[in-house]
Amino acid sequence: MNIFLAVFSALLLCFTVLSLIRHDYWTFRVFDYPRLQKLSLSVACMVLLLIYFDSSSVLSWTSTLLIAANMIYLSTQIIPFTPLGKIQVQKVKTHIDEQSICVMIANVFQDNKNTKGCLNEIARHKPDVVLLLETDSFWEKETMELERNYPFHVRVPLSNTYGMLLYSRLELRNPEVKYMVEEDVPSIHTQIVLKDGTVIRLYAVHPTPPVPNENPRATERDKELLLIAELAKASKEPVIVVGDLNDVAWSFTTELFLKMSGLLDPRRGRGFFNSFHAHYPFLRFPLDHAFISEHFKLKQMKRLSNFNSDHFPIFIHVQYEPDSSSPDETLQPDADDIKLAEEKKNAPTST
Structure with a gap:
């Protein structure tokens, strides 16, 4: 696995971990915002990891599994705000x-x-x-x-x-x-x-x-x-x-x-x-x-x-x-x- 993919994976994981730290300082809170962007980048990273996957490399296995976990976590945060999520407010049936x-x-x-x-x-x-x-x-x-x-x-x-x-x-x-x-x-x-x-x-x-x-x-x-x-x-x-x-x-x-x-x-x-x-x-x-x-x-x-x-x-x-x-x-x-x-x-x- 090349250096670019290793760094790319590490950065995406860091961005997710930083958003989990409940500190008020902006360097932590700013990472709450781009979850959809982080998910999109994680998907792109996963595609590259699979293309260049090396089954003999521990780093390749670790990065792939961690990025997969990152994708799952970010999806759970985003799905509630898609048609796949549970509706909180029902639609009006009779208009008054x-x-x-x-x-x-x-x-x-x-x-x-x-x-x-x-x-x-x-x-x-x-x-x-x-x-x-x-x-x-x-x-x-x-x-x-x-x-x-x-x-x-x-x-x-x-x-x-x-x-x-x-x-x-x-x-x-x-x-x-x-x-x-x-x-x-x-x-x-x-x-x-x-x-x-x-x-x-x-x-x-x-x-x-x-x-x-x-x-x-x-x-x-x-x-x-x-x-x-x-x-x-x-x-x-x-x-x-x-x-x-x-x-x-x-x-x-x-x-x-x-x-x-x-x-x-x-x-x-x-x-x-x-x-x-x-x-x-x-x-x-x-x-x-x-x-x-x-x-x-x-x-x-x-x-x-x-x-x-x-x-x-x-x-x-x-x-x-x-x-x-x-x-x-x-x-x-x-x-x-x-x-x-x-x-x-x-x-x-x-x-």
């Missing part, structure tokens, strides 16, 4: 418009000036609620015309890439802007009144990612997600959590969030709905999410057209149906999960 709500989540990329493209996408799909992320004062001004069709709104323009603009056709009650972990990273908490009068609760979030040029740790992101999970779990109203979570659907932190919140992921059993990076097809991950409580069934979920952002918008249409999901469809935390969640919520932050 008065009990439904559709939400569009779009990280616009703050430096992007194509506001017309964004407005066209909103006009084309006509969501009830629009959440625009990475919005500064320029985006606030350029999207002000949405008020004609979206009379309820919460605007938090910021120049630090964590601004939020929330527009709604449906009545917003008691909207609040909170800075739960970092003093310059907001989240929006509000009640929304459906057409039939049902009151639901929406949390719009955009925590910081674990990247070296912004926040080298995942501590703040994980803490915010778990604090939102705590609020969602305690809510007496049906819950929707939307936003750019800067975490992939299959990471252990997102799974921990689902366990602690009792929310469901409509992606499971359907597809990846990769939203980032819009300009690099091989480097795409599901970063923009919509999680819902078991009170909802799914009408539609889709990825929308890009308008020069580095993210694709995500569109989700759900219908309120009490007791629509059985309790066993939610992920249940064990004692270790509860302990880890408490540690993360109480972890000291850099701010």
